[in-house]
Amino acid sequence: MQSYENHTAKFPLQHFIWLPLSALSLVALIVYFFTENNVLQMVLMATTLIIAIIGGMLARLYGLKLQDRIIRLEEHYRHSQLTNTPFPATLTLAQIIALRFAPDDEFPALAKRAAEENLSADAIKKSIKQWRADTQRI
Numbered sequence: 001m002q003s004y005e006n007h008t009a010k011f012p013l014q015h016f017i018w019l020p021l022s023a024l025s026l027v028a029l030i031v032y033f034f035t036e037n038n039v040l041q042m043v044l045m046a047t048t049l050i051i052a053i054i055g056g057m058l059a060r061l062y063g064l065k066l067q068d069r070i071i072r073l074e075e076h077y078r079h080s081q082l083t084n085t086p087f088p089a090t091l092t093l094a095q096i097i098a099l100r101f102a103p104d105d106e107f108p109a110l111a112k113r114a115a116e117e118n119l120s121a122d123a124i125k126k127s128i129k130q131w132r133a134d135t136q137r138i
Contacts, residue, residue: 002133088115
């Protein structure tokens with residue numbers, strides 16, 4: 001069961017394979033830089049490594065940005081369905097993303113309170129009494 005304490009996720013392929021291998025490759029490249037004199041080979045290795053790291057980071061970033069947009073749309077729609085009123089315009093994306101964990105019976109009041117009191121995303125999550133799991137987050 002998801003809760004405030006365990007709602008963050010680790011993705012083994014990224015967190016335990018890609019990131020450590022990228023860091024190890026970067027260290028190896030730095031060592032190689034100081035021990036070898038073949039500049040062309042060093043430049044090609046550095047370029048390949050940088051492209052690989054940036055590519056992995058961009059893939060993750062694009063997925064998260066898209067998911068943030070979808071969450072914003074879902075929560076606007078949910079608020080509209082539950083209250084028949086527009087979503088508070090002052091809410092930030094971080095607040096909206098935090099509100100997705102609130103169940104329907106807590107959501108409208110918490111959204112209003114978050115807008116009026118400018119609650120942080122963490123404060124919003126801590127205010128939720130009955131956690132609504134989001135197991136689809138990238």
